[in-house]
Amino acid sequence: MEYRLFKNNKKISLLGFGTMRLPRLSEETQEIDYKTGREMVDYAIAHGVNYFDTAYMYHEGGSEIFIGEALSKYPRECFYLADKMPPWRAETESDLERIFEEQLRKCRTAYFDFYLIHNLSKEHFEMVEKLKIYDFLQKKKAEGKIHYIGFSFHDSPDFLEIVLDRYEWDFAQIQLNYLDWTIQNAKRQYEILEERKVPTIIMEPVRGGSLAALSEKARRVLKAADPDASIASWAIRYAATLPNVLTVLSGMSNMEQIKDNIKTIGNFKPLSENEYRVIEKAIEEYQGSFATPCTYCRYCMECPSGVHIPKVFDRYNQYFARGDTDKTRFLAEYKQIGENRQAHNCIQCGICLPKCPQGINILKEMKKIEKFAAE
Numbered sequence: 030m031e032y033r034l035f036k037n038n039k040k041i042s043l044l045g046f047g048t049m050r051l052p053r054l055s056e057e058t059q060e061i062d063y064k065t066g067r068e069m070v071d072y073a074i075a076h077g078v079n080y081f082d083t084a085y086m087y088h089e090g091g092s093e094i095f096i097g098e099a100l101s102k103y104p105r106e107c108f109y110l111a112d113k114m115p116p117w118r119a120e121t122e123s124d125l126e127r128i129f130e131e132q133l134r135k136c137r138t139a140y141f142d143f144y145l146i147h148n149l150s151k152e153h154f155e156m157v158e159k160l161k162i163y164d165f166l167q168k169k170k171a172e173g174k175i176h177y178i179g180f181s182f183h184d185s186p187d188f189l190e191i192v193l194d195r196y197e198w199d200f201a202q203i204q205l206n207y208l209d210w211t212i213q214n215a216k217r218q219y220e221i222l223e224e225r226k227v228p229t230i231i232m233e234p235v236r237g238g239s240l241a242a243l244s245e246k247a248r249r250v251l252k253a254a255d256p257d258a259s260i261a262s263w264a265i266r267y268a269a270t271l272p273n274v275l276t277v278l279s280g281m282s283n284m285e286q287i288k289d290n291i292k293t294i295g296n297f298k299p300l301s302e303n304e305y306r307v308i309e310k311a312i313e314e315y316q317g318s319f320a321t322p323c324t325y326c327r328y329c330m331e332c333p334s335g336v337h338i339p340k341v342f343d344r345y346n347q348y349f350a351r352g353d354t355d356k357t358r359f360l361a362e363y364k365q366i367g368e369n370r371q372a373h374n375c376i377q378c379g380i381c382l383p384k385c386p387q388g389i390n391i392l393k394e395m396k397k398i399e400k401f402a403a404e
Contacts, residue, residue: 030077031297044294045080050280070099097137113147116156149180183386186217202230223273234268237324247315262293270299329381337370372399
């Protein structure tokens with residue numbers, strides 16, 4: 030395993046285990062497949078992964094319980110555990126205490142190594158200020174219940190600088206991959222953190238799995254350059270090559286994914302200039318089939334009208350990524366969602382809009398997909 034040094038010479042595995050997309054017992058629920066999940070955690074630790082990331086809302090609250098149980102058989106000092114405070118779940122300062130203590134219990138731990146303010150956007154920053162969340166975390170740090178304070182971020186580079194100016198941070202977590210390097214200006218976000226010497230944790234390196242699939246033409250570009258490398262490994266290496274990156278979080282859902290990621294980081298080789306050019310060519314091919322930039326993070330859920338927003342986008346994106354000319358396959362996959370969860374059920378209420386980290390105009394996209402399916 031490749032490691033990066035953090036404060037006090039702590040060695041952090043360059044591959045981090047994200048728990049937002051753990052294996053599930055069914056596509057219809059967020060219930061975790063504990064047997065497969067435990068096997069994945071055991072395999073990760075056996076191969077040197079020591080950074081595990083969870084959050085209050087992942088798997089509808091089940092992620093923290095799972096990771097607490099899965100890690101309980103290991104000495105606490107052999108891994109680093111990260112959790113997050115969701116500002117939108119707190120209305121009073123007493124709620125912060127309640128949520129934090131609940132997280133400690135669920136994770137079966139006396140402290141968190143890394144603790145983040147979750148999804149720190151302009152909207153949520155107002156809540157952070159009102160509830161004095163940073164002061165609360167500093168108090169927990171003084172009590173020894175938090176070792177390092179950071180934040181996860183989905184907003185503009187300009188706002189990132191405001192956040193960094195407002196408080197002192199030990200680290201920051203941003204969405205970065207070779208597609209969002211330009212689309213969401215992750216390049217400038219990364220540069221700001223590097224300039225300020227704030228260690229960077231990467232989330233969505235494979236963009237919710239979309240960069241592990243790509244389009245047929247884009248896959249051919251990568252396979253021609255390296256037939257033995259998985260499609261996902263290009264995205265993992267892209268993020269891991271950046272020098273200010275502390276760890277690359279991958280939300281892995283099965284054993285195949287974790288084995289592939291560990292193979293990639295365990296024998297890590299930074300990207301060469303020629304490989305960067307290969308990725309640029311793959312991006313050109315992929316963007317020609319681009320539909321909707323959804324990462325399946327589920328922040329938009331639950332929809333009051335019952336629409337399964339991420340699954341609708343997923344079926345739509347898969348159709349375009351394959352370059353199908355026959356729509357029958359799309360219709361067959363789309364019907365599997367369930368008639369009451371399809372795009373035509375959207376009532377355009379807009380509740381989902383501020384929740385989307387990608388800034389997708391979900392209402393417009395739902396209308397477009399409704400029309401596409403009807404045709």
